[in-house]
């Protein structure tokens with residue numbers, strides 16, 4: 289049976305027990321409404337650690353639009369059942385007040401002065417579009433790391449700048465080891481996301497323009513194109529030619545993040561896109577010198593294919 293804990297203090301105690309027993313802990317932070325993408329992280333963590341725990345917390349600090357926070361899908365019981373079926377040992381949740389008992393003010397508000405610095409990977413693109421988003425991410429991830437003190441923490445490449453923030457948070461030490469897992473996609477190529485649940489069938493089918501534009505960019509890379517400006521132009525024109533718009537469609541150096549487009553030829557690159565489709569904003573990206581291992585083959589047959 290999976291341990292299902294509804295207070296961070298209980299999660300802290302459970303993790304301390306595991307460490308005392310000499311076990312390695314794999315940790316997967318999530319906002320729930322779990323799908324096969326999340327579960328691919330859990331499966332990789334299960335292969336590499338003695339025990340795995342997952343947090344499910346829709347973190348208000350990282351939402352810049354209250355409508356998005358309210359509409360964000362939640363399914364705690366369903367999430368617990370999926371994790372149990374995967375063989376995950378513990379899942380926990382909590383409230384903002386439980387996670388930050390010393391930080392919240394008298395009105396239950398989180399003071400800006402207590403937000404953490406997300407580092408340079410938070411600058412530009414997603415960071416420019418969503419005010420305070422990465423400060424909110426850094427603040428909760430740091431707190432979750434304190435609670436769990438994992439051996440390894442798993443993040444999806446799907447949220448590329450978030451992986452830079454996670455790496456920045458552990459810059460001073462080597463624990464936890466931050467492991468970046470490949471993007472899990474639907475058959476159509478659409479990157480799996482909890483937000484996909486809010487798309488109509490038509491919107492979902494149409495949303496493939498994102499992964500198609502990334503594939504065009506990857507073809508150009510394979511054909512030898514290494515200039516960011518050319519790659520970015522291919523990415524943007526592919527989206528515009530399909531009659532769609534984007535919040536941003538850009539090429540950056542994943543090893544040396546910059547706000548502006550890098551000059552000259554790149555040894556590796558990441559093409560990143562964000563666009564509104566119907567009621568939601570979708571993110572996707574493609575590494576153009578793919579350093580990541582193949583996703584593990586796991587038997588999580590109950591995973592929702594969303």
Ligand code: AMP
Pocket residue numbers: 317318319320325326328329442443444445446447469470471472473479480481482
């Ligand atoms: P979220 O619940 O959206 O905060 O995601 C929790 C973790 O799962 C993050 O590290 C995400 O990057 C990762 N994740 C979400 N969707 C995918 C996906 N399609 N493929 C791989 N990782 C994902």
